[in-house]
Amino acid sequence: MSAKRSPAVTLKSIAAEMGVSVTTVARALKDGDRISPEMVDRVRATATRMGYVRNLEGARLRTGKTFVIMAFLGLSPEEEVGDSGSVGLLNGIHARLASTDYAVRAVPVSAAEQSLDRVRDVVQGRLADGIVLDHIGLQDERVKYLLEADFPFVTFGRTELLSAHSWFDIDNEHAAWQGTDALLRDGHRRIALIDGDMGQTFVRQRLRGYERALSEHGLSPDPALRFHAEPSAEAARGIAADLAGENRADAFLCVNEMVLLGARAGVRARIGAGIDGIGFAMRAGTNLASYVGGRIHASHFSRRQSGWELADLLLRQIGGADRASCQKLVRTDLVTT
């Protein structure tokens, strides 16, 4: 490799040149935290003039940090539409880390496999400074292990464990209530729920919101209108075609974009233009609804923003914040097209 290395310009020599402290120079070159914008500009100009180049090796050795975040995500084998994997999360994690020295290693996991061994490898081998976990179980073994090891981590979604840990979550009960309520206000009465597997925390939360909205409108939930499985467009297509064809449902509350598209395709194939009388609502991480045509209620929260928040909570912990203070719950916006 013929790329030239600069001579040994250090934080110390820049500080001496400018007559300021090494801490000031370090902060100005890193993220400008607690330094005036003018000083940041002055330090950066001096550093450039002197030929300073950053090198992470020194910081690694000095701090014992790896500057790596491990993200255990459900990476989908095919790029799908919307909420079918953690690709949006990954985007947001990278976006938050772009202004830092951190790199990401993504560990693909499925909801079924809990990957405890891989988590243990990271902690024991010090392969990263912190961990992001998705597909959280009610009694997640990985969370128990990481709490015991006192290793920085954040989960996307909550557990039912009593010990406080850092998490970011969307208020799923509210989101499902919001969509169901919107469909009821449109006059629909037989609202089918097409949702994920009941083993996942967020599915139980959604079910509560759905039933609460029905009960507020004086309706009791009909078990024949509830479908729980690994979400897929194909399955939703079949369910919706059956229900709409036999006039059993007049609206669909869908767990994500894929399920909404599948349900709409099924209804359209079965009753054609009659689809205009059927209501649709979904939880959404994209603005897909604007392009589909027809009235759709979307409970929207960006998955990219979710990834950003996860990385932010994790960085705060790595920086020393108490893990119980690193929790965040956000509500979805109802967007009707």
Next chain:
Amino acid sequence: MSAKRSPAVTLKSIAAEMGVSVTTVARALKDGDRISPEMVDRVRATATRMGYVRNLEGARLRTGKTFVIMAFLGLSPEEEVGDSGSVGLLNGIHARLASTDYAVRAVPVSAAEQSLDRVRDVVQGRLADGIVLDHIGLQDERVKYLLEADFPFVTFGRTELLSAHSWFDIDNEHAAWQGTDALLRDGHRRIALIDGDMGQTFVRQRLRGYERALSEHGLSPDPALRFHAEPSAEAARGIAADLAGENRADAFLCVNEMVLLGARAGVRARIGAGIDGIGFAMRAGTNLASYVGGRIHASHFSRRQSGWELADLLLRQIGGADRASCQKLVRTDLVTT
């Protein structure tokens, strides 16, 4: 942090225990390359029994490698549908690296900004072992710099530079020819092209394919049917509504999923059920077409697969392969729904 470190079990002590070479142990624990599966199992079992944990710090110091890949990508601020950013690429890059020790740092860039300074920082500060570049210009300054610095990199798309460099690309001329040809075989004659900005290599390649298909069917291209701009659903919606309403176009060749959805929304708003007489084709990185309804020709190549191939070519170069040998062109599949 209370996570316990193992005692100093090394590759050497495992090799001594088993009576095999250190190289065998290292390969078995890394990727199993050139080692029998049985030996991999035996080595891993011994390592686990002896309490061996991997630690990258040693490898970093020994090899001088950072085990970081920098990916300069157009990360979209909102999670969009399909080909609107490099999120699918990022997914594929992570998937390829999952079996290695590499982490990724994503540097968000827009097509307009060429980020030469950031590339120079990476090389001079040795912040990574290799670089992935997207949004490639015909005479890309970053490519020129990296060739001169002899630093491992791979581009998504080709340049017009004479020096050989490593790239991965989709055969865009073929993809556009394929879509146009399919529309012509369906009987369409006035095919509008809604594509990206002409400053990008792939847009010129697509234009050639579009014009070649027309000419093979005895038609000359009509400049009034060609639209070049930063692709967006909104713009496509307006263009398609105008053209369909005034009966000027009977089909649309769309650069990606967003543009297709926008164009369909525009046509539907303007001529309603008349949309069934209008042809649609697009370049696609997702299976969106199956859920939209209506006949759509998709020239499909997975963006995740593209990311996988980019990371693979880059690893080969970091491993010492000649950059001129690290080039790959793939053809899209025509999928008609």
